Amino acid sequence: MFCERCGQLYLPKQSLCARCHVAPTRHWIQLMSLVTLFVAVACNELVAWFLLPRFVSGPHPRMLFRAWLWVDHEAALFGWVPLAAALLAWDYLVWKSGRPKIKGWIVRKVLTLTLVAGIAPAIPWWIPAGQPPGEFLSMIGRHPGLPVMLAWGAVLFVVILLCLDGETRDYLLGHGRILSVVSLAALLLVLTMTVVGWSSV
Numbered sequence: 001m002f003c004e005r006c007g008q009l010y011l012p013k014q015s016l017c018a019r020c021h022v023a024p025t026r027h028w029i030q031l032m033s034l035v036t037l038f039v040a041v042a043c044n045e046l047v048a049w050f051l052l053p054r055f056v057s058g059p060h061p062r063m064l065f066r067a068w069l070w071v072d073h074e075a076a077l078f079g080w081v082p083l084a085a086a087l088l089a090w091d092y093l094v095w096k097s098g099r100p101k102i103k104g105w106i107v108r109k110v111l112t113l114t115l116v117a118g119i120a121p122a123i124p125w126w127i128p129a130g131q132p133p134g135e136f137l138s139m140i141g142r143h144p145g146l147p148v149m150l151a152w153g154a155v156l157f158v159v160i161l162l163c164l165d166g167e168t169r170d171y172l173l174g175h176g177r178i179l180s181v182v183s184l185a186a187l188l189l190v191l192t193m194t195v196v197g198w199s200s201v
Contacts, residue, residue, distance in 0.1 A: 029176030030169065037183035044190045048072040055197060064197055080151045084111045087158060095171050103168070107158050114154040117147070 048069065055065040088111050091104065163169045173179050 026170070026175040027166075029180055030173045033173075033176050033179040033183045036180070036187055040183060040187035040190050043187070043194075044072065047190065047194050051194070051198075062197070064193070068193065068197070077148055080148075080155045081115070083155050084115050084151075084158075087111055087155070087162075088115075090172065095168070103161065103165075107161065110154050110158055114151050117151070 052065055052069045052072070055062065056069055088108070091107055091111075095104070162172050
């Protein structure tokens with residue numbers, strides 16, 4: 001790869017040009033896209049915590065608010081499943097050729113164990129091999145939100161592990177153009193639905 005400012009050749013693993021010490025434009029696009037996506041998720045959560053319960057429990061609750069609250073609730077409980085499956089598919093189809101052995105092994109094992117642990121409570125009780133231990137079930141009964149938090153934590157750990165390395169981050173995020181369109185669309189969708197919902201009350 002060549003520096004966009006001075007034309008110096010550098011490896012994709014390097015985050016800065018060795019001659020002029022300038023970060024490539026794609027790194028800034030990736031960073032701003034991730035920040036925009038984080039802002040969209042944070043705005044959605046603030047609306048879900050403070051506005052949607054009041055709108056749903058109002059005298060004339062709209063179907064839009066109920067659907068929005070239901071989607072937020074289901075995404076909080078099960079949103080990690082498509083993310084983990086997508087990361088496993090990306091690992092097998094895209095990252096297969098250039099992945100480091102140890103990092104690739106850690107990513108695959110963490111995501112596979114997370115998916116298996118998430119599916120285990122749904123296995124019928126009459127299958128002896130599928131029955132989780134009694135201690136596990138009692139722990140879930142005492143702390144019902146713990147498995148979801150652990151699953152989201154595992155997916156977040158894998159994403160951070162992948163994004164720490166510049167070359168792997170480029171494999172995962174590309175040059176940031178598609179991610180920037182997705183993050184801007186998510187932010188505009190949240191803001192538009194909030195304004196439309198607020199005006200319809």
